[in-house]
Amino acid sequence: GDDGDSKGADGKGGDKTVLTVFAAASLTKTFEELEKEFEAAHSDVDVKLSFGGSSDLVAQITEGASADVFASADTANMDKLVAAGLTEGEPEEFATNTLMIAVPPGNPAGITSLADLTKKDVDLVLCQPEVPCGSASAKVADAAGLELKPVSEEQSVTDVLAKVESGEADAGLVYVTDVTAAGTKVEGVEFPEAADVVNHYPIVAVKDAKQAELAQQWIELVLGEGQKVLEQAGFGAPTP
Amino acid sequence: MSALVDVTVTERDVDVSFEVADGETVALLGPNGAGKSTTLSVLGGLLRPDAGRIVLDGEELTGPGTWVAPHARRTALLAQDPLLFPHLSVLENVAFGPRSTGTGRRAARAAAEHWLAEVDAAELAGRRPAQLSGGQAQRVAVARALAADPRLLLLDEPMAALDVAVAPALRTLLRRVLADRTAVIVTHHVLDALLLADRVVVVEGGRVAEQGPTSEVLSRPRSAFAARFAGLNLVSGVATPDGVRRPDGLLLHGTAATGDHPPPGSPAVAVFRPSAVAVHREPPGGSPRNALAVVVTELEPLGDVVRVRAGELAADVTVASVAELGLAPGSDATFVVKATEVDVYAQ
Amino acid sequence: MSALVDVTVTERDVDVSFEVADGETVALLGPNGAGKSTTLSVLGGLLRPDAGRIVLDGEELTGPGTWVAPHARRTALLAQDPLLFPHLSVLENVAFGPRSTGTGRRAARAAAEHWLAEVDAAELAGRRPAQLSGGQAQRVAVARALAADPRLLLLDEPMAALDVAVAPALRTLLRRVLADRTAVIVTHHVLDALLLADRVVVVEGGRVAEQGPTSEVLSRPRSAFAARFAGLNLVSGVATPDGVRRPDGLLLHGTAATGDHPPPGSPAVAVFRPSAVAVHREPPGGSPRNALAVVVTELEPLGDVVRVRAGELAADVTVASVAELGLAPGSDATFVVKATEVDVYAQ
Amino acid sequence: MSRGGRTRHVGLPRWLFGPALLAAVFVVLPVVAMTTRIAWGDFFSLVSSEAARSALWLSLRTSTASTLLCLVLGIPLATVLARSEARWLGVLRSLVLLPLVLPPVVGGIALLSAFGRQGLLGSELEALGIRIAFSTVAVVLAQTFVSLPFLVVSLEGALRTAGERYDVVAASLGARPTTVLRRVTLPLVLPGLASGAVLAFARSLGEFGATITFAGSLEGTTRTLPLLIYNLRVTDADAAVAMSLVLVAVAVLVIGLVRPRGAL
Amino acid sequence: MSRGGRTRHVGLPRWLFGPALLAAVFVVLPVVAMTTRIAWGDFFSLVSSEAARSALWLSLRTSTASTLLCLVLGIPLATVLARSEARWLGVLRSLVLLPLVLPPVVGGIALLSAFGRQGLLGSELEALGIRIAFSTVAVVLAQTFVSLPFLVVSLEGALRTAGERYDVVAASLGARPTTVLRRVTLPLVLPGLASGAVLAFARSLGEFGATITFAGSLEGTTRTLPLLIYNLRVTDADAAVAMSLVLVAVAVLVIGLVRPRGAL
């Protein structure tokens, strides 16, 4: 069994109960913080976090990875898991997120609006349309009647940020939380059209979870106490 | 262990068959490219013949539908190239055969030391093959083949690259070792054949040209190669009552030294020793009935005499007469042999 | 092109020096492992000596601070192992040298064809080296070295593996080719040295044991190896007025055939031909003053006579007397030589 | 007596075939299993789509270019490593393996650190008006970076195994170093060179992480087949699998066509 | 006359050093450039964190295990490929290259198709109570899958270059096939074998795509160093670069220690 392995390997030892949480990569910082809180409250529990693209995580659970909780960065992927009948109860929304323009420190290309992104000499990078931030970007552009011409369509927010941070790109469209997390490495430029496209984060307990009770407690933490942490990271409150 | 060999390798145009009696050593002789090494490879199981059989001591090693793997044959082959294992020391190389056939470590080591001493290479035991000279490597390879203690020993030019002091010693060793062993040996030196082989098989162009007991073949050769090998002059043609007529019409007078004169019209050879040949600048008169007009191709000092070569023929004359006759490569000359010195027999 | 050689390879305990005059062929003789191949490698620039100089025709090739790369030396080396390029045909192998030194494609091809014909291998031109027999490969390697047309030709046992018909032909070719060329040749055969070399250098244990014009060294050798090589008996010791006294006290009577008798007390050698030795079972009385008690180690047929070997000494006797005396390896015998047959000179 | 020809092979131990078969199955089975997931109905429309064709074409072009670049850079490097005896070459030899160990994404970061706009050579390149990132050149560079070690390691091994015997003979026949290299050294290691080139080509064809990080992903310019497959995976895993199969087929085909006899 | 010893090397053409240097710079410069980005202040606290240590230890264990598995499976396969002449082996030889061409993520999908719960052998394994996917075993399998071709290709190349001459001699001296393999064939190709093992180890150590797909990313169980680096990149790119440096250092160290003389 991999449980035994994991205990031996991480050296934490003891007979701690393991709670496995699969979460979208954009939740890395916040969930790591929540892990500390949760473990402080449950001294006999070891929370194991597994981050990745939401679609990857869904695929893993479908293929039999043992997870107790799944937190997705969009509803589409959550719907896939629901459709596969692998959820316990209804998914609940715990956060929202909106887009923001990320530019390198000092904003060398002088971006101030969404329309500036269509300038000819601006090297723009976007998420590819297949991932949540990419489809959101496309929707925003459509709504504003603009045609964005990126030099690259990246696989993930991380890749977009990396290109902007390294100064390779002059601007990128990412989530507010990503700009917050990046600290001083990038600057954020807000734009009014962002409010039109809101991304929803649902969470759910996985069917036949080994730790069904703890899973429920984790979800409660995220929906309750955890909201502060999420807010600090830039997430919007869940839509009522 | 007796061996029966009959193999065909079409690609190399080799098709030979001969036998080796129990305890007998057979020398394979023949020009470069005749198929000697090919035959040894087939015997050792390293080359699969297109047709033929090899039977060793009643057991069929190769035949239609039979194939015994090389390691199961117990036919150690010393190839023309020493091919010592580069990653093993000299001692380990020699001990390889015994170790592989199940001898214990200590006994194998002792055997290796014994054979190394026999080939006068005991002091090389600790070296790597890369640190040996050509002749040293050759000696170690001989020791390795002997240490394997095979049923049939196959030696391809074992005396190549040896110095004048080692060669006779190794020949003595081989003579002792081969005395009661079944072996096939390839050589280009008449002394090796004379001293080591009970029988010789002469291969030319991939076919057996002649075979027989060593002394017989080398004293009364029937093939041009065997004559050359034995250092004799040989003229082949058709028997006449007086001797042998060459295809070009020249008649060589001679008599059958032993046995019957071959029936006129049958293929026959006339053989005579180079020392029986006198050399003249002009065709002489007088009693010697055979005079062959030749062009001298080469002069070789040979101990006290000079061997005068003229194509396939040779004459041994004194240094003084070479000077007197003014012989040099290119000179016209006449080789004269008394009919009584010419031995005639069927080919 | 004259060459001046003085090289030391410490790791192999080789330290030799000799000279090669313009157009001269020098034969390097010596036992296995003496350092012959090592010397050739150093000459060809394939091994860097620890000390010493090589000057070819006034140009320093190797010396303190000097190092001319192998390709710039124009010293073609035929190594002991033919090492034909496996990916090139025989013709391309032979044409490699000319092509590399700037000859045009067509001319190089013509040269290659010429040299292949010279070594009697024209019909092999299209083959791959893997399809050659041992002797065929050796011949092609010789052709390749000759075709490179070097300033200094280095041949390491060029006649190894050749059959009895090809060897004399190749020797003739080499004699013609080497006549006006500067060359160093390694051989274990006296005929090669006699026919091909103007001078010989005898190397033993990595040191030059003796050197001189071929006929002189081979007729009046001073080292045991050279005597053995030339087929002569040699006893070394200290000169006395009557002959040479061996370290074990035995006095060999003899006289200086040419020149002065060496001063008594100086190192000297006594040399005599095997054919001058008579063999007895018991020490005889009578006039021959030298009788050496020996144990027969070996009997070798040698044409019309039998060579009786006893350790370092040899005697040539007729087949009849061997039978009469009942000689066999291990027999006690006495070698008797007339004092007049023993040549004494300084070592 | 083993020179060429119809030499009889020394038999292999029988037990060897057990693990050999297991190894083959272990590699082949997953790929076969994957094909069972493919919806063959959509397969042809999928693989003949504009996006797929453009990605395939880009992959072939860039992989060929990077293989050539690997040859141009790798042959000299492997030769120097194999034939020089200088001590510091040992260090260099380890360093050349770096791209093998680096997760490709990190390799991409490293390339950005060197050739990016803010990289070590960024200002120099900018001054020359050269912009590498987001271009097809970046794809080729990323592929070359990850593939070069394959070529160098294979070729160096082959050069060492082949030894210098024939080089020495060639030099003694008067061939200058360049001639020796061209006519003897390289022809003799042709199988090793071909293996190395095939490995490099295969690695380039499959390259994903360094490319996405260093070159980005834009159809027609930088979106190679692996990047397309990754894109597809998010929306339609089956389509991704189908495209992977195309990649595999192309690789096997190209390798089969290019490979000289006896190589690999 | 090149046997061992202090043989004088045939000189290399001078021009060769130009491209060789360029190649070395091309590989080394990006890695060096990357180190300039590291905040050395945080470096040590970062690399000695619990998560880093656990990932490093897991990486070392799994890479060692997969290298051993590669040896056990790869030596027999390479030997069969190099020494048998059967026609169908040509096909097998191409198939063995598949994991090289497959983008690692697709390799992970392929492994899932074979060994996953819904895979080809899923029900059989389930019946035996064996769950491979998302366990440490899955990490080892994923690494073995991508690394095996390296070992096989290197070793097969070495076996072909070395030829059968010595095997044949050994057989003629009475050595049975197993003895020949153990005492002659493998010792003679030791450099090639070592190169192959090092390549396999390095590839296993850097493996990311197949692992994340087939084994997931769970601390202590399946989160190897490359996966940790990927995670870190989301939150802190600089930390990711620093950890990559650790990976590189470990690889160079292990390779330097393990590598026999003359190999690689």
Ligand SMILES: Nc1ncnc2c1ncn2[C@@H]1O[C@H](COP(=O)(O)OP(=O)(O)OP(=O)(O)O)[C@@H](O)[C@H]1O
């Ligand atoms: N691997 C090979 N493939 C094809 N032909 C070959 C091969 N090896 C040798 N031959 C040819 O087969 C014939 C017989 O060769 P073999 O080596 O048996 O000769 P040999 O009698 O041993 O000669 P030598 O005295 O020169 O060693 C020759 O014509 C040779 O060119």
Ligand SMILES: Nc1ncnc2c1ncn2[C@@H]1O[C@H](COP(=O)(O)OP(=O)(O)OP(=O)(O)O)[C@@H](O)[C@H]1O
């Ligand atoms: N690569 C090497 N490393 C160390 N020692 C070597 C090496 N090659 C040869 N030797 C040793 O150096 C000495 C001289 O060897 P060399 O090859 O020059 O002998 P040789 O006179 O050519 O003998 P042969 O007649 O047997 O060819 C020998 O003792 C040999 O063992």
Ligand SMILES: [Mg+2]
């Ligand atoms: Mg032969």
Ligand SMILES: [Mg+2]
């Ligand atoms: Mg030698």
